Amino acid sequence: MVASTRIEQALLTAVEHADVPGCPPRLGAALRHAVFPGGARIRPRLCLAVAYACGDDQPALADGAATALELLHCASLVHDDLPCFDDAALRRGRPSVHRAFGEPLAVLAGDALIILAFQTLVRCAGKAPARLPALVEIVSAAVGVPSGIVAGQAWESEPDAALVEYQREKTGALFVAACMAGAAAAGADPGPWRVLGDRLGEAYQVADDLKDVAADMAELGKPVGQDALLGRPSAVGELGVEGALSRLRSLVKAAVAGIPPCARGEELRALVEAEATRLVPRQLSRAAA
Amino acid sequence: MVASTRIEQALLTAVEHADVPGCPPRLGAALRHAVFPGGARIRPRLCLAVAYACGDDQPALADGAATALELLHCASLVHDDLPCFDDAALRRGRPSVHRAFGEPLAVLAGDALIILAFQTLVRCAGKAPARLPALVEIVSAAVGVPSGIVAGQAWESEPDAALVEYQREKTGALFVAACMAGAAAAGADPGPWRVLGDRLGEAYQVADDLKDVAADMAELGKPVGQDALLGRPSAVGELGVEGALSRLRSLVKAAVAGIPPCARGEELRALVEAEATRLVPRQLSRAAA
CATH class of the missing domain: 1.10.600.10 (Farnesyl Diphosphate Synthase)
Known part of the structure; x- marks a missing residue:
């Protein structure tokens, strides 16, 4: 199924x-x-x-x-x-x-x-x-x-x-x-699997910050973002769009590297990488390409 | 302890x-x-x-x-x-x-x-x-x-x-x-112990209704009760004080009778009976004596 x-x-x-x-x-x-x-x-x-x-x-x-x-x-x-x-x-x-x-x-x-x-x-x-x-x-x-x-x-x-x-x-x-x-x-x-969760959780946060910016780019034509407006901490605010994209890539890399030895590790690595590319907002992945 | x-x-x-x-x-x-x-x-x-x-x-x-x-x-x-x-x-x-x-x-x-x-x-x-x-x-x-x-x-x-x-x-x-x-x-x-809990839970409710009335007796000198004032269902409202006291006694009896065979049944029966007498407000236990 x-x-x-x-x-x-x-x-x-x-x-x-x-x-x-x-x-x-x-x-x-x-x-x-x-x-x-x-x-x-x-x-x-x-x-x-x-x-x-x-x-x-x-x-x-x-x-x-x-x-x-x-x-x-x-x-x-x-x-x-x-x-x-x-x-x-x-x-x-x-x-x-x-x-x-x-x-x-x-x-x-x-x-x-x-x-x-x-x-x-x-x-x-x-x-x-x-x-x-x-x-x-x-x-x-x-x-x-x-x-x-x-x-x-x-x-x-x-x-x-x-x-x-x-x-x-x-x-x-x-x-x-x-x-x-x-x-x-x-x-x-379960212990060795904590690292993967930690890295993916952080990657998801960075992706969320990027999405926030991308949504405003689509609407306003410039990367402002609700986080910035509300004074919330944001990876984009700290690192800029390019910096946040780079941080996201290294987090995903660390996540994949952190997958413990297991029966079907290769499949999981491929899945995490595929999902990670979906995390990046399309506007930004084009901008970053 | x-x-x-x-x-x-x-x-x-x-x-x-x-x-x-x-x-x-x-x-x-x-x-x-x-x-x-x-x-x-x-x-x-x-x-x-x-x-x-x-x-x-x-x-x-x-x-x-x-x-x-x-x-x-x-x-x-x-x-x-x-x-x-x-x-x-x-x-x-x-x-x-x-x-x-x-x-x-x-x-x-x-x-x-x-x-x-x-x-x-x-x-x-x-x-x-x-x-x-x-x-x-x-x-x-x-x-x-x-x-x-x-x-x-x-x-x-x-x-x-x-x-x-x-x-x-x-x-x-x-x-x-x-x-x-x-x-x-x-x-x-655990299955056979449900009956004891059921009976005691109901006894506790009746005792609570009686306490509500007793509190008003102490304050106002007559059994009115917040439940009656608020139109809430109450054993006293349905059965009167005497009826509720009698209902409480029969619930405790049923609770004690419902204790399943166990290592220290006699002690538990004595404990339930002792606790049950504590449930009846003093003013009412005197009134009912």
């Missing part, structure tokens, strides 16, 4: 385990709204790619790990969109969960998605229960305290503004977890 | 695993504020009592299960107190988390406590990893969807007002989980 089909199916199965008769109907609808249709599903795709590279001897468990990470990502989007944070009206081109269902159900949908991630892990670990402890540990570390998504978001509530850098940990944490969980789901030692 | 000391120590250890150097300081403070000082810790005490009755051969795991349940209870209080739900200014006689730390940190502290519950389970399952799957399943079912705390709270957002009854599931779910998790932590089959 193609990875993207496999991921959508696994996510649907997970949500259908929650939204059964007896589930408050509007909460069930809010959960579906938060998860479908998705974005690029980049974290679960990375998780499955690593599991495949490691042999994927327990595909149901790899699906469970990939699903758990995406549910947690969706939970963080739902809570980040709340009025007390970004007060976002739109998400993926549709009303955010709190705009569509109200603030109480947005808080509860986020909570439910966090819990559903762990319910999904345990449900999918049926045939390989010995792998559950490592997976719960990896996944919870990525989202919790002291250094997961929740901690990253909490740095915004600290008075010391210099600490805003920590907020960038948010992206990195789930990329690291995607690689480590993919390995753990396939019975491999 | 006395159960209450053991619980406070286990909760402190759990929070200290989150609030380490690298944790955003105000988030760490919000977590401590949410967990300490606690209420009656009735759910973790029940969990440890059942684990003890079942032999308590893995006390660290029983501590982990008890802690996880209390962290989840605290998380639900933090989120329930938010402006979009009860907008409570006070909790346990002090400012609620959102009043003390602001709304963003209250949302994040609740999220972090949910995740910390699972981190605590996996940390404490080190010596008995085979018991982890059942514990994750029991604990997540109690708080998640379709029939845990989050689902119970979500019924308040449903247009059909008759469904408010479902909200009462919220209390029951954690009592059931406390009994089942205590058994599972000690290596016993």
